[in-house]
Structure formats: C-alpha cells, structure tokens
Amino acid sequence: AMKKNLLVALGVLAILSAVIAVSPGPALSAEINAKNRLQITSDDGTFSIRLTGRVHFDGNLYNTDETDHGSGLFIRRARIGVEGHFGEWEYELTYENAESEADLKDAMLARKLGPGKVYLGHFKMFEGVEQLTSSNDTTFMERSVVGNSVAGRQLGIRWNALMNSPMIGYGASIYNTREAAEYGARAEWDGYGASARLYFVPLNSKDLALHFGG
Numbered sequence: 132a133m134k135k136n137l138l139v140a141l142g143v144l145a146i147l148s149a150v151i152a153v154s155p156g157p158a159l160s161a162e163i164n165a166k167n168r169l170q171i172t173s174d175d176g177t178f179s180i181r182l183t184g185r186v187h188f189d190g191n192l193y194n195t196d197e198t199d200h201g202s203g204l205f206i207r208r209a210r211i212g213v214e215g216h217f218g219e220w221e222y223e224l225t226y227e228n229a230e231s232e233a234d235l236k237d238a239m240l241a242r243k244l245g246p247g248k249v250y251l252g253h254f255k256m257f258e259g260v261e262q263l264t265s266s267n268d269t270t271f272m273e274r275s276v277v278g279n280s281v282a283g284r285q286l287g288i289r290w291n292a293l294m295n296s297p298m299i300g301y302g303a304s305i306y307n308t309r310e311a312a313e314y315g316a317r318a319e320w321d322g323y324g325a326s327a328r329l330y331f332v333p334l335n336s337k338d339l340a341l342h343f344g345g
Contacts, residue, residue: 180215247292256282256304298332
C-alpha cells in the first residue's frame with residue numbers, strides 16, 4: 132500500500148508537470164522564491180506552481196538501567212507536494228511517506244469569499260491553535276493529547292476570516308468524520324462533524340504573542 136500510494140503521488144506530479152509543459156497560453160518562468168522554493172509562474176500572473184516538502188528526524192538515546200529501551204533514529208515526517216494558484220483559486224496537494232506508511236495530507240482548493248477564504252477538499256479543519264500550527268513551528272516533535280483531540284485533517288469545507296486592529300479571527304467547518312486517506316482512500320460517508328472557532332490576539336509581535344480562544 133505504501134509503494135502504491137507513493138507511486139500515485141509521483142504520477143499525479145508527473146501528469147501535472149506534463150500538462151503545464153504542453154498547455155498553450157502565457158509564457159512560464161522559473162525562479163527561487165522568498166521561501167527558497169522552486170516556483171514556476173506565468174508571465175501574466177494567472178498561474179503558479181511550486182514544490183513543497185519537509186523531512187523531520189526523531190531520535191532517542193537511553194542509558195539503560197533496569198528496563199531495556201531501544202535507542203534509535205527514524206524519519207518522523209517526509210512530505211512532498213505542490214501548491215500554487217490558477218486564476219482566483221489556490222490549490223495544494225501533499226503526500227507523506229514516513230514510518231512505513233504513505234498518507235494523503237492535503238488535497239484542497241481555496242479562494243477568497245467575502246471577508247475571508249473558503250477551503251474545499253482534504254485539509255485541517257478550523258479547530259485548535261495547536262492543531263492548526265504547522266509541525267515546522269511547534270515546540271515539540273509531537274502535539275499534546277489535547278491538541279490531537281480535535282478533528283485535524285478531514286474531508287470537508289471550511290471558511291475563516293481574520294480582522295486586524297484588533298486581531299480577531301473567526302470561522303467554521305463541516306466535515307466527514309472518516310479521513311479520506313483511510314482504507315485505501317475510498318470515498319465513503321461515515322457521518323459528519325461541525326465546528327466553529329473564535330479567537331482574540333491583543334498582543335502579536337515577533338517575540339511576544341497573547342492569544343485568547345480556541
């Protein structure tokens with residue numbers, strides 16, 4: 132299953148690259164963007180695609196006493212994907228292949244709607260500041276039990292918005308309670324969940340943040 136899912140992910144990337152290469156329209160140019168990612172953009176700005184990825188290593192070393200704990204090093208996260216925009220729509224497709232499993236992380240479309248943005252597909256629902264924080268930015272390798280108690284990534288729809296001065300965020304999600312990546316990523320309905328979130332950030336600077344809410 133791991134090899135099959137990885138081949139599917141690579142196949143999608145290959146097909147997408149081929150479509151871009153043969154599609155008529157504005158000329159494309161490649162560059163390294165501000166986040167040091169390879170990015171291809173159309174000259175008229177209506178289309179872009181860029182590679183994404185991350186690799187996180189986790190290791191432990193024990194000085195064994197009465198109980199023998201195995202020391203070791205392994206890959207905790209290894210992700211590859213693409214993201215960008217076409218017209219007014221943004222898109223993202225990310226696969227993870229780590230811990231002997233391949234897993235769909237994000238497969239979504241998004242666009243501005245009113246004062247906020249609407250998301251469609253498989254992605255993180257609008258629940259919990261810890262869950263919504265990228266694993267690149269969390270303090271520890273793993274999230275807490277409380278952080279993992281919320282919905283996380285699900286198949287559904289989400290809308291959220293952010294006000295400035297003062298900084299107030301709000302939004303809601305509706306989603307299928309079965310993850311799209313379960314059981315070979317079969318499309319299957321297993322009930323639904325819904326959530327709403329409101330938070331207030333009176334202080335937000337490079338070195339200090341004060342957050343109230345979910």
